[in-house]
Amino acid sequence: MRDQSHLRHQDRQTDHAARRRRLAQVVGENGVALIAATPERNRNNDVDYPYRPNSDFRYLTGFTEPEAIAVIAPGFEAGDYLLFCRERDVEQEIWVGRRAGPEGAMAWYGADSAYDIDDFDDWLAKLLDGRQRLYITLGTHKEFEHDVLRRMEKLRSQGRRATPPNEIVSLDRILHEMRLRKSAAEVDLMREAAATSARAHAAAMRAVRPGMHEYQLAAVLHYEFEMDGMSWAYPSIVGAGENACVLHYIENAAPMKDGDLVLIDAGAEYRGYAGDITRTFPVNGRFTAAQRELYDVVLAANRAAIDAARPGEPVNAVHQAALHVLVEGLVRLGLLEGDVEDVIETERYRSFFMHGTSHWIGMDVHDVGDYKSGDEWRLLEPGMALTVEPGLYVQAGSETAPRRFWNTGIRVEDDIVITDDGCDVLTSDVPKDADEIEALMAQGQSGGGA
Incomplete structure (x- = not known):
């Protein structure tokens, strides 16, 4: 058997936290970074491929469930690191496996705050408001990225009621230099x-x-x-x-x-x-x-x-x-x-x-x-x-x-x-x-x- 003492969950989360701190220094209090886990992929009929999140998302979070969004927002009132994920669901967990839920996201994965993934749309305007730069992946999760950019344009059209970022920065290059x-x-x-x-x-x-x-x-x-x-x-x-x-x-x-x-x-x-x-x-x-x-x-x-x-x-x-x-x-x-x-x-x-x-x-x-x-x-x-x-x-x-x-x-x-x-x-x-x-x-x- 391998000696896994150096690979304990808490040790790994310390590494993820250090990466998020490095990214937060780049993003700064005038910016916000959003990164989503790529969706599950269907193999045939009702069979999906075994799930593996995109590497950039896992690199930052250590979180391996689908339907999750990480937010790095330095200085945000709810915390610098927010994680949106699926709620616990006893019936679903009987069929397809256990979930961390927002409570587990905070207890086990280091999130300052965590919320139901279904609430992300309600939070987005607040996360973007007053930030000058949006850091987002480009081409990794196209549906999510297009939706965020569309919502940002809608906020901009509302005039004084919201001040969304006026600059979009690719998150890919920053993370890839870190991962190198x-x-x-x-x-x-x-x-x-x-x-x-x-x-x-x-x-x-x-x-x-x-x-x-x-x-x-x-x-x-x-x-x-x-x-x-x-x-x-x-x-x-x-x-x-x-x-x-x-x-x-x-x-x-x-x-x-x-x-x-x-x-x-x-x-x-x-x-x-x-x-x-x-x-x-x-x-x-x-x-x-x-x-x-x-x-x-x-x-x-x-x-x-x-x-x-x-x-x-x-x-x-x-x-x-x-x-x-x-x-x-x-x-x-x-x-x-x-x-x-x-x-x-x-x-x-x-x-x-x-x-x-x-x-x-x-x-x-x-x-x-x-x-x-x-x-x-x-x-x-x-x-x-x-x-x-x-x-x-x-x-x-x-x-x-x-x-x-x-x-x-x-x-x-x-x-x-x-x-x-x-x-x-x-x-x-x-x-x-x-x-x-x-x-x-x-x-x-x-x-x-x-």
Whole structure:
């Protein structure tokens, strides 16, 4: 069992409260910020998708119920932080689960005041009156946003009876800059997600056999996630053979053949924070010579990129380090011809490596935050979290690649957090060296355990 002593509810709410205070300093007493939880989504007929609030709302509140609106209004008579949510309803709670209600919103989630969501319209004019700036998300919950803006225009048309804000400021950019730098508590949550994700990948390496279907290997992953009380952070990718060359392959339907490599891109989500790991390994437990040649190139690129991830370096330095190693390998193995720098400049490598090496990670697996400031790449800072995921994909029929490499897709992905003097690899618990992978898989094939 995980040690969760550092993740107690009260500790988490302290973190949320600190975020609200930071936002309140930006908003000031002349402004008001409104953010709503996105609505439930229907799957089919009377079945909804499992509810997950939008990450910005959860980041500020920790509140995970639908039909909720958070208000940050510094200096407001009812308090700086108001939360509107569903009232307790005994009959509904019997059918669909317990609610916090306004009382719980104050007792458990730190709201200064809390009210029935149905009363929000009655409060809106009072919340807006006399404030110069309205901070609101733009495009996250369009129905809510349009309704607030329409109501604000109506108040403005009433003249002296109301003085609504005359300036609208996007809340998204402010929150996304806050979310870009992870606190120690957030890193702890990401570490938990990464640890479970790593255990799941290792379990898949031990379980795989020729003749299994991709969905059966996905089931191994999801079993490990749920045994740790987590869900998947994104639809799991389990692609063997030619399917490994499809970057976002999620059908997971094909049988895995002896001699195939299988690429798994999967991660668990823990309390709103994502893990994201990719490992590639042989279905029969042993790399062929050609597979090992390509694999070692990708692994070397992964390690070079991690070495380049240091505070003060531009974020694209991670990609450039990986790219140089990949192109050197492609030329050395005969998949491309020419000078390495010329191949990079002309982007002839894109037939085999067509995506970036990194993206931010956090509450969203492709997390928020700008990669550039103007035309300049932003510099890495302690607390920024990102993936490192170089890959090579050689489809059958490639005109330049030797036939022995056809139908080979390889990606090696880790999650890292920038530290004061380098980076911390959160996903190091799952092997990525080819010899270590084969040793782990041999344990599974012999009936042993890790």
